[in-house]
Amino acid sequence: GGGEARSQSNLADTVAENAMRVATTGVGELDVATMKKYVQYCKAKCKPRLSVEAGQVLTSSYVKIRDDVRNRSGQSSDGADGGSEQSVIPITVRQLEALVRISESLAKMRLDSEVRIEDVNEALRLFRVSTMAANATNNNTGENSVLSAMSSNKEEIDRAQSFLRSRLTVGSLVNKQRLVEESAGQGHNAVIIARVLSVMAMRGEVMERNQGRLLKRIR
Numbered sequence: 001g002g003g004e005a006r007s008q009s010n011l012a013d014t015v016a017e018n019a020m021r022v023a024t025t026g027v028g029e030l031d032v033a034t035m036k037k038y039v040q041y042c043k044a045k046c047k048p049r050l051s052v053e054a055g056q057v058l059t060s061s062y063v064k065i066r067d068d069v070r071n072r073s074g075q076s077s078d079g080a081d082g083g084s085e086q087s088v089i090p091i092t093v094r095q096l097e098a099l100v101r102i103s104e105s106l107a108k109m110r111l112d113s114e115v116r117i118e119d120v121n122e123a124l125r126l127f128r129v130s131t132m133a134a135n136a137t138n139n140n141t142g143e144n145s146v147l148s149a150m151s152s153n154k155e156e157i158d159r160a161q162s163f164l165r166s167r168l169t170v171g172s173l174v175n176k177q178r179l180v181e182e183s184a185g186q187g188h189n190a191v192i193i194a195r196v197l198s199v200m201a202m203r204g205e206v207m208e209r210n211q212g213r214l215l216k217r218i219r
Contacts, residue, residue, distance in 0.1 A: 016041045032185045043181045048107035050115045099123045130194040160196045168217040176215050
């Protein structure tokens with residue numbers, strides 16, 4: 001009845017308050033079950049909207065990425081037919097929608113009703129690292145650049161690699177977003193996980209399927 005509903009709501013509020021306290025102060029800890037409850041609470045309670053300023057940053061950044069890709073395409077083709085097809089990283093409207101969803105998710109985790117510029121900037125950073133690095137044509141150069149960006153977090157990188165290699169058995173097919181969420185629930189840095197997955201893709205250990213939504217362990 002109504003009393004039970006209020007009790008569940010109060011419990012959810014308590015979980016959310018604890019999660020926010022841990023996130024903002026670093027004091028205390030969250031187990032996986034509590035983290036899952038907090039994520040569910042955020043999804044149910046918070047529907048953030050893109051602020052005008054954040055929307056402008058996202059739009060201008062999207063246009064800039066498209067222009068950069070177009071310019072690189074022209075430079076790399078050197079007049080050869082089809083030469084640019086292998087070097088261009090497609091930036092689609094679908095990916096723009098994904099950037100909006102990531103930005104909204106970051107705001108939800110703060111229980112914020114508004115998507116801020118910093119949420120958009122973080123979403124763009126994740127996009128550049130995970131999507132563009134994974135599709136880099138020069139695997140060695142791309143791998144080195146991603147690894148160098150992570151060099152200050154070697155211990156976290158090693159932990160992330162160990163987790164992913166044990167979690168992804170050869171031949172298995174998993175949902176990339178769920179994998180990142182699962183790893184975050186186990187205490188791993190989601191950004192580090194995304195970067196390590198990019199490196200694994202460059203090395204040929206995993207292959208992206210279904211426009212990057214799924215990951216298959218190759219070796």
